[in-house]
Amino acid sequence: MRLPVFLGRRPEEPVDQDLAAFYRRLLNAVNREVFRNGEWRLCARSGWPDNQSCLNILAWCWVKDDERYLIIVNFKQDAAQARVQVPWDALRGKSWRLNDVLSGQAYDRSGDEMRDAGLYVDLDRGNATCSRCVRCERGHVRRPTATVYDGHP
Secondary structure, X not given: OOOOOOOOOOOOOOOOHHHHHHHHHHHHHHOOHHHHHOXXXXXXEEOEOOEOHHHHEEEXXXXXXXXXXXXXXXXXXXXXXXXXXXXXXXXXXXEEEEEEXXXXXXXXXXXXXXXXXOEEEEEOOOXXXXXXXXXXXXXXXXXXXXXXXXXXX
């Protein structure tokens, strides 16, 4: 609804609880030292000759000490698939758990694949992931030593 700028009132709008919960999760996830003082890098992405939807995907990563995050966003209104090359040499030769702090889902992936061929992603329209990347050691996930500001390990 377009209202005149000089009008000092507007109709009450109901609170979108799902949207509010999403922003609480997002703000909680990015309230970390790695996003303030870490190293930011853009991630390359690629597609296939018959599927160039990878052009609709943006991907970047942050690292500070043992704390690593990978953010991938589909900024278009159609589903998109891509291979995202994560530019961390420390990935090689290890397995990694990607904990998506927005959805709560977790995936174990090969560091060699993420670094070289690229992590395969398939995102619905407008979706995003914000994954905390934790190295797996002998079948167990290694906990980063970085300080967590939201009170959760």
